[in-house]
Amino acid sequence: MELIRKYPKLFQWLFLLSVFFTLCFAIDVPETYKFIRGQAEFVKDPNQSTYIFLGKEVRYFAFDNFWRLPPLLGWLPIWINDGLFFLLNEWMPMEFWNEDTQEFKTRPLVLQITRNITAFMTFLIEFIREILLGGVETIVAFSSWDWIDKNPWAELPGLPWTIVAAGATILSYKLSGKGLALFAGFTMVYISIFGQWKPSMQTLSFILVAAPLSFIFGLSLGIMAYKSKRVEKALYPILLVMQTMPQYAVLVPAMVLFGIGDHAAVIITMVVAIPPMILLTILGLRAVPPEVIEAGKMSGCNNWQLLFKVLIPTARRDILIGVNQVIMVCFSMAVIAAFIGAKGLGWNLLLALNQLNIGLALEAGLCISLIAILLDKMSLAWANKQEDYFGNLTFFQRHKNFIFFVGAVILGLILAYSGSFIFKDTFNYLFEIPHNKGISTAGFWNKGVDWIFDTFFVYIKAFNTWLITEVLQPMRGLYLRMPAVATLVLVIGAGYIIGGIRSAIVVGSLALFIAFSPWWDRALVTAYMATFGVIASMIIGVTVGTICVQNKITTNFMLGICDIFQTFPSFVYLIPVMMLFGITDTSVLIAVIVYATIPATRYTIEGLRGVPVALHDAATMSGVTKFQRLTKIEFPLAFPHMMLGLNQTIVFALFMVIIGAFIGTEDLGQYILKALSDKQGGGKGLTLGICVAFIGLIFDNLIRTWVDKRKKHLGID
């Protein structure tokens, strides 16, 4: 009893682990158990048991429940599918006027709404695309094809690439100065001369629709949540799940509702991009000091004025960081949305990866990354920019950027016009460099890949074989060997020890949802891959972060690297690993490690940097060595922050594992990918996505609860 009182947590953990292992050893693998025995496949097998719930028949392999729980939630995907079908095809049929046939037509309400949204989105995308690339669709939307035939001059010409490049450079200069202007100029020239102009503008056009709309919806919902507790409470669980939900999973139900194409991509991007905007808006508005609000009220502001003249301008920085996040999410979605037909760089990248043309994929990936970095830097510069008040500036000084832009437009037009004479018999390179007519380094990279394979094949294969047979397979086997009861005891017990009964109930409910879904085995495989990635990432991240933080220059350098790497859309990480390791699990895991190391490194650096200087001085004065200071003072104090890094690392790893399905893993991601090409995949995709999100949320809950307690204990809350 005394020992329990002295080391209570240690005893609780020891007890929990011993129960876990006892259960693992006591419960044998059933003779009939085979991994991927179609429990999740919804296939018919004479050995399956069935049950009917809500009129839906669920077929499953009934095991001893201590080993695997029955899929009591197996009806959920079928029910979601039927629900979607009912909404789209049967619910509330109404008469709607059809412009084409000039008569009323009966259509279900939801179908009509989705079609109207689709038409609106398509119009917006086409409109921006035609400003950037030229076309006739927009003019036709306001007139007719007959009118265009009679007036061919009305065809919209695209903007010459020189003007867009100059515009981006001038805007970057205005926001951040010479450095960013140079980078913007380089990026624009690069994408142009490498023949990626058209796909880049296609990608940009869909981002230019998705980002502002996400901003408007995110800001509005954020304000509503700030104003009303009820709205906040309603939004909270959705925001929580969306933070850890893989973007893939959203594709499937949205595809059912909106079909495929750029418009569906915009809607999905908005669904993914709105949550961070809402969160940052709430965060920004909450951070407004009460004195400022008081001052606003005392000045006689009404609610509207208080919001737009006081709260939003004060929270401007956080809101603009939200804009930055929205843009980043839009870029990461550019590739994922290509799965449902979004045109542009993402589509090209996907196509190249499918053909295993690493060179082409690299070119497209580099373009996406460059544009993403540029827009990231530009939006951050906008967020950090202070308002300028020009007291004594001349007209030219005040409007020089605009004047330069007008000059650039005129010069660009002259260049494009003269180009039509210079390149009379070929393409007008001063107007637009066609997709396959620019410089291409694909051949060089492909040869490089071949050389790497020829030279290092033996070593790469040996490493691959060793990793798969000696590390990955046994680890996977161990995870699959865990009986359901043991896993749930471990998860719920951990929740109880860390956060009490409330935390135990939360994590238990999340784990039970997965256990009762038909994909428990797949979830275990996802968890094993993510665990491997997280362990490796944390080891690398903490080591690198700790070494770098010893020096200011290396700290800033490493944070800069993290910034750049974080900007890359997640799909881009697959290119170099596929170059080196081909289509194997190793590729996925290395991509996971690289991607997840970013938050691990960043949070380690920030945690160690956050240790008060006074404590450093106190330690130095007490005569401790550098190593003692690190281990006895800095690490314990920075540990809670580093654990938040672990939380982020887990989310990043899960995202990448799911994207790795593209290479061919056998986890939940693979099923999400399968659901994409399944007519009845909407419900499956969504349920699978929720399963992945819940894995993330289990760890999120455990880590956050622990961090809060620890911070309170250390007095650094």
Added chain:
Amino acid sequence: MLQNIHFNKLKDLPEQVKQFGGLVALTIFIILSFGILNVFWGGGDELIRKMKLEEERIAKEKKLNELISKLPSGILVTFDGTDNYRLTDELYEAVCNATKLIPQRAIMAAHFLNYEAYELYTINGNKIDDTFVKWDSEKNKCFAGYSVSGENVGVNKTENVSGEVLSFLSTGIDTRVYFIKNF
């Protein structure tokens, strides 16, 4: 009173001990819940028995398929023939067990000596009902048969035809009955 005393004793326990007790209780609760769930949803011995049977069937079929793929294409006989492949006693039994199909040629040949069956067969659109190919372990012979039924001059009739299988046809993919000796 006694209950109150016990309750107060529990209340007075140190927080750490109470927490530990809570963990133990929670663990027992989870394991018990699984036990209860097992009563309603658990699939135990019945599933194992069914699956074992299924697996045995698959294994047997696989073995027979392997055997058939090794046989030469053409007619397989049980007696000394001129151009045909002669089956050993073991092979004869194995092929008999592997064969499922009785093609029309074999049916027509068997009708040669059963006019009733022939008439029913032709009047009712060349339809046959049940077929069987089975090994008779007492006689050490393979038997095949089928039944034809239908109306003949306004009367519903069923005729069973069966006999010893004297030869098989190997297509390279499967084996079929080639000749039924029904006399």
